[in-house]
Amino acid sequence: MKIVIDIETIPDQREGARQSFIDQAINEFKAPSSLTKTQAAEALGLSKEEAKPYSADQLKMLWVEMRATEEGEKKGIEAWRKTALDGTKGQVFSFAITEVNSGIMFSDYSLNERKLLESFNRFLAMICSKDSAGSVLTPLFVGHNVANFDLKFLFRRFVINGIRPACLLNFAGRHGVHYFDNSIAWCGHKEYISQDNLCKALGIEGKPDDIDGSKVWDYVEAGKYEQVLKYNEDDVMKAEAIYNRLTFSDSALVESC
Numbered sequence: 001m002k003i004v005i006d007i008e009t010i011p012d013q014r015e016g017a018r019q020s021f022i023d024q025a026i027n028e029f030k031a032p033s034s035l036t037k038t039q040a041a042e043a044l045g046l047s048k049e050e051a052k053p054y055s056a057d058q059l060k061m062l063w064v065e066m067r068a069t070e071e072g073e074k075k076g077i078e079a080w081r082k083t084a085l086d087g088t089k090g091q092v093f094s095f096a097i098t099e100v101n102s103g104i105m106f107s108d109y110s111l112n113e114r115k116l117l118e119s120f121n122r123f124l125a126m127i128c129s130k131d132s133a134g135s136v137l138t139p140l141f142v143g144h145n146v147a148n149f150d151l152k153f154l155f156r157r158f159v160i161n162g163i164r165p166a167c168l169l170n171f172a173g174r175h176g177v178h179y180f181d182n183s184i185a186w187c188g189h190k191e192y193i194s195q196d197n198l199c200k201a202l203g204i205e206g207k208p209d210d211i212d213g214s215k216v217w218d219y220v221e222a223g224k225y226e227q228v229l230k231y232n233e234d235d236v237m238k239a240e241a242i243y244n245r246l247t248f249s250d251s252a253l254v255e256s257c
Contacts, residue, residue: 001129001139002100002180004243006235007150008216008228011081012089013111021080026072031060043067081217085149087156093220094229095120096236099127100142100243105236109229111220114161120154121166128167138168142180142243144195144235147171151179182239185246195238204241208234 011018031040040059041051044066051059083089094109095116106123110116129137143150151171158165170178175185187193199206211219211231219228243249 001127001137002142002243003097003124003127003139004100004142004236004240005095005097005146005150006143006232006239007092007096007153008094008109008213008232009084009087009090009153010093010217010220011091012083013091013113014089017083017089018077018080022073022076025076025079026068029064029068029072029075031064035060035063084217087153088160090153092116092120092154092157093216094225094232096229096233097123097127098236098240100240101249102127105233107229107233107236109225109232113157114163117154117158117161117163121163124166136167138170138178140178140180141169142182143239144182144198144242145192146181147173147175147179148181180243182242182246195235195242198242199238202242202245204238204245206238207231 037051037054037056037059040056040063041048041054043063044051044059046054046059054062091113093111093113093116094107096105096107097120098105104127106127108116108119108123110119125136128139131137141147141151148171151169155165155169155171158169173179175181175189182195182198183192186198193201196206196212198204208231211227216228216231219225219231
């Protein structure tokens with residue numbers, strides 16, 4: 001059983017998480033070591049005469065006080081948004097899965113992560129093979145950066161939410177045995193290629209122009225949930241097309257003598 005999978009994730013949604021990153025960034029905000037007394041004075045709008053009574057350190061402190069809130073908030077939000085890449089803090093917003101070449105897509109989204117993980121389990125159990133005892137057998141998960149991101153992220157979120165996944169999410173396994181990573185199949189373990197660039201190399205239509213992974217939270221925040229889900233589904237279709245090319249199982253390919 002080969003299952004193509006892709007998830008879309010969002011930053012830490014726990015109460016106060018965003019503000020805690022902002023507060024930390026403001027508290028840790030410092031003047032750059034390269035900032036001179038003259039530069040600090042100019043930024044503060046002080047003339048040379050007005051700046052004379054102050055030492056360089058004093059002017060830097062005043063510069064920090066003036067810039068800390070604005071710059072700290074910017075850096076704090078940037079750091080908070082990056083939690084969307086870390087399953088320890090970020091959350092799963094949507095998923096899309098399909099059995100290779102089945103033509104059937106299962107997908108869902110929710111701001112309630114627990115309900116989403118339960119939905120993921122139901123779909124996975126529905127399409128995966130079962131042993132004689134009725135237990136779901138672990139499929140070969142296919143995707144782009146699938147072990148290092150999707151499977152690892154999902155595993156951590158299942159643990160944090162106290163939900164047992166429907167099958168083993170073996171992100172620490174071996175490529176080609178426990179999962180199939182399109183990037184590894186193309187580059188090996190020491191290099192990486194984005195799915196979009198691999199699509200272009202193989203003549204497969206790339207990502208839509210209006211959305212990519214860095215914009216998912218912006219779309220979610222704007223309530224554009226369906227567009228994120230469509231983007232998620234599109235990623236799975238692209239990953240499946242790439243997998244078929246990499247394994248020479250694309251029916252469009254013509255064998256040559």
